[in-house]
Amino acid sequence: MHAQAQLDAKRGIVRDALHRIGKVHVAVPEVLPAPSAWRYRIGLTLAIRRDGSAHSASWRFGLRHYDDPETVFDLEECLISEGQVLSAWSEIRAAAFLLPDTPRMSGTVRWLDNSAAFSLRGGSGWPQQLIADFSRACPSISVAHWSPDYGVRRVLWDTRADPTPPPFSFTQVNPGVADQLRADVIKRALAHRPRTAVDAYSGVGDVAIVLARAGATVTAIEVDKDAAQFAASRLTLPSRSIAARVEQALQRALPADVVVLNPPRAGIDASVAQTLNATTPKPRAIVYVSCDPATLARDIRRLSSFSVTAVQPYDMFPQTAHVETVCELVPSQ
Numbered sequence: 001m002h003a004q005a006q007l008d009a010k011r012g013i014v015r016d017a018l019h020r021i022g023k024v025h026v027a028v029p030e031v032l033p034a035p036s037a038w039r040y041r042i043g044l045t046l047a048i049r050r051d052g053s054a055h056s057a058s059w060r061f062g063l064r065h066y067d068d069p070e071t072v073f074d075l076e077e078c079l080i081s082e083g084q085v086l087s088a089w090s091e092i093r094a095a096a097f098l099l100p101d102t103p104r105m106s107g108t109v110r111w112l113d114n115s116a117a118f119s120l121r122g123g124s125g126w127p128q129q130l131i132a133d134f135s136r137a138c139p140s141i142s143v144a145h146w147s148p149d150y151g152v153r154r155v156l157w158d159t160r161a162d163p164t165p166p167p168f169s170f171t172q173v174n175p176g177v178a179d180q181l182r183a184d185v186i187k188r189a190l191a192h193r194p195r196t197a198v199d200a201y202s203g204v205g206d207v208a209i210v211l212a213r214a215g216a217t218v219t220a221i222e223v224d225k226d227a228a229q230f231a232a233s234r235l236t237l238p239s240r241s242i243a244a245r246v247e248q249a250l251q252r253a254l255p256a257d258v259v260v261l262n263p264p265r266a267g268i269d270a271s272v273a274q275t276l277n278a279t280t281p282k283p284r285a286i287v288y289v290s291c292d293p294a295t296l297a298r299d300i301r302r303l304s305s306f307s308v309t310a311v312q313p314y315d316m317f318p319q320t321a322h323v324e325t326v327c328e329l330v331p332s333q
Contacts, residue, residue: 007031010323014293014313022297026308035176037318041081043173047072048105059096085109088116088140095137100126115142117167124149143167165204169227177316186210188328192284194257200246201262205231212239219253221246247271254279261288267295273302286329307332
């Protein structure tokens with residue numbers, strides 16, 4: 001599909017969801033395009049399958065068929081993934097004979113600043129000598145984790161300098177658009193001159209740290225303990241980072257002048273909306289970042305004591321039907 005046609009279609013998806021589900025009739029501006037429509041993904045997860053015995057195996061590293069999730073087709077090229085990600089997967093593919101002796105696994109490669117991180121899931125045994133050989137065979141990988149079928153995740157190696165963000169905590173796969181979107185969120189939040197703020201679903205604290213540096217006392221809330229700990233290392237009192245579910249920690253973090261919500265695709269829990277509706281005084285603004293227009297629209301209806309003042313869609317995922325949206329809400333009159 002032509003690039004402009006994609007943007008127009010995504011704008012329609014956002015507008016229709018807000019109108020039909022959210023019952024909100026707000027002007028939806030054009031979707032802001034990505035700097036690049038190709039080679040933008042810094043992360044790629046593949047299913048790993050071994051056919052045959054460990055000594056005479058053939059391997060498939062790929063994706064599941066859309067109509068048959070048990071069938072995996074071999075993937076060597078992905079035009080929306082960065083070349084460094086594919087190169088790291090090529091190293092792993094060439095070293096497949098060193099992987100755990102099991103027919104079914106999955107793995108994720110994420111490109112960091114100048115090296116790759118690799119997370120492997122599956123298998124029950126991986127001898128240390130094979131791990132060492134695998135590390136030497138994959139020189140672009142600076143950090144590797146392994147989650148066996150039964151057991152806790154292990155850090156196999158990490159050659160990065162400290163302090164560094166946890167490599168597999170949530171981050172947007174399109175950094176160019178993510179930077180634009182983050183700047184938009186921060187600008188909208190700071191326009192309300194907050195003395196206090198909540199950054200809910202805060203990840204490693206990229207928004208929280210900027211709000212704090214601007215003078216706000218920020219409470220960051222993140223369920224991922226590694227990400228919350230890294231956010232805490234970047235904040236100074238009285239700002240803080242809480243490792244907890246937002247629905248469990250939000251009430252004690254309020255009241256706040258501004259609340260930033262950046263939930264996963266499922267959106268916010270109904271109790272989060274109830275807490276925000278009931279708190280007194282209400283936030284001057286809620287800045288909601290959504291990766292699913294349908295759950296955004298549903299949550300707008302749940303936030304019944306707030307009104308939408310502006311939305312801005314972003315083309316975070318070119319060549320797909322997904323669209324990211326920033327939505328600003330203020331207390332209803």
